[in-house]
Amino acid sequence: MEVLTRVAVLCVTGAVLALVLKQGNPVAGLLLTLGVTVTVLLFLLRASGELFDFFRELGAESGLSPAVLTPLYKTVGIAFVVRTGGALCRDAGESALASTVETAGTICALLTALPLLREIMNMLLKLMS
Secondary structure, three states, X not given: OHHHHHHHHHHHHHHHHHHHHHHHOHHHHHHHHHHHHHHHHHHHHHHOHHHHHHHXXXXXXXXXXXXXXXXXXXXXXXXXXXXXXXXXXXXXXXXXXXXHHHHHHHHHHHHHHHHHHHHHHHHHHHHHO
């Protein structure tokens, strides 16, 4: 809860400051938004160590190979990057670029998930034979 409070305060403060800056200098407002976003993401990355440890433990205890779990983790990371990148592009007034980021993210997520999809296909083929 403490992490969420810090993030919320930082984001609301950044949003208000960016709104004020955008009136006089839109580029400075966007740069402030980008800076706050990067700061929050770095903060969350450090704070999520316990979550990463749990995922490692889950992989070890489940007996699933890393080839199955790694694409899942990467796909979740891609989703976070795409959501943030798309929102920043929209905030800059560039909805076409936001759509391009989302399309690229979809393709990258599917490519990243291919080993998982192949593993599922192999399991199904084994069950059918």
